[in-house]
Amino acid sequence: MRLAVCAEMVFTDLPFVERVRRINEAGFDVELWDARDEDIQALKATGAVFSSMTGYSSGSLVDPDTADDVVRTAEALIPTALELGVSRMVVHPAELVQGQAARPVYRSSGRMWATGARTLEKLGRLGEKHGVTFCLENLNTVLDHPGIPLARAKDTLMLVEAAGHPNAKLMLDLYHAQLGEGNLIELVRAALPYIGEIQVADVPGRCEPGTGEINYAAVARALADAGYEGTVGLEAWAKDDSNAALEAFRTAFTVYAGEKR
Numbered sequence: 001m002r003l004a005v006c007a008e009m010v011f012t013d014l015p016f017v018e019r020v021r022r023i024n025e026a027g028f029d030v031e032l033w034d035a036r037d038e039d040i041q042a043l044k045a046t047g048a049v050f051s052s053m054t055g056y057s058s059g060s061l062v063d064p065d066t067a068d069d070v071v072r073t074a075e076a077l078i079p080t081a082l083e084l085g086v087s088r089m090v091v092h093p094a095e096l097v098q099g100q101a102a103r104p105v106y107r108s109s110g111r112m113w114a115t116g117a118r119t120l121e122k123l124g125r126l127g128e129k130h131g132v133t134f135c136l137e138n139l140n141t142v143l144d145h146p147g148i149p150l151a152r153a154k155d156t157l158m159l160v161e162a163a164g165h166p167n168a169k170l171m172l173d174l175y176h177a178q179l180g181e182g183n184l185i186e187l188v189r190a191a192l193p194y195i196g197e198i199q200v201a202d203v204p205g206r207c208e209p210g211t212g213e214i215n216y217a218a219v220a221r222a223l224a225d226a227g228y229e230g231t232v233g234l235e236a237w238a239k240d241d242s243n244a245a246l247e248a249f250r251t252a253f254t255v256y257a258g259e260k261r
Helices: 016-025 040-045 067-084 110-130 153-163 174-180 184-194 216-226 242-252
Strands: 002-006 029-031 050-054 088-091 133-137 168-173 195-200 231-234
Touching: 002 050, 002 242, 016 029, 016 040, 029 231, 040 067, 050 067, 050 231, 067 088, 067 110, 088 110, 088 168, 110 133, 110 153, 110 168, 133 153, 133 195, 153 168, 153 174, 153 184, 168 174, 168 184, 174 184, 174 195, 184 195, 184 216, 195 216, 216 242, 231 242
Parallel strands: 002 029, 002 231, 029 050, 050 088, 088 133, 133 168, 168 195, 195 231
Antiparallel strands: none
């Protein structure tokens, strides 16, 4: 497994490029959220390996009226991804504005299912053309993202299966899955063929492993036993010190998962 860390959530007292540099120097790949306002050349100059970034800026995957905006803005972001060497671009089941539902919807429909699968397939074809993979991230609607339809891990997994394209995968976020569904080890086993990347944080608090209720050492062992060799990303706040948070993450995912990066 490769280990990555989300630059928006650690070393938050430092300028963004310095956060990326610190993560890289600690031996991790780097996840990005919105890179549109960042200095791309300065990010490249850090020498970091960039694991993933947000892959659209407008529209809802499951809304027939705005799904084309997802594909259009995804295509506009691909040059940035390629310049940074990003291979995975993250999309969500519906449009987020500052982390919240742009147009809250509390019931899903068959039309949403069909639109989501069709749009994800289009993204897969776009990704194949440019050598990137689009990863659909599950979200929780209990606490962080109310009003996002088809957000549960089982829903996003079904959408990825329905899209049926090798460049359309699942960004399996275990923090969101724990809040929404639980049963994480069986979830990762079932989702394994469709996973593009895994993200982690503990519950409650969305901080590093070891600060809450999730037994991440057991999750890591299950992933290793299943043969997962992809990336695990820490998308979590540091409870106290960011360096300590990174080391807690590293420890949780290297005890059973082979050598460190």
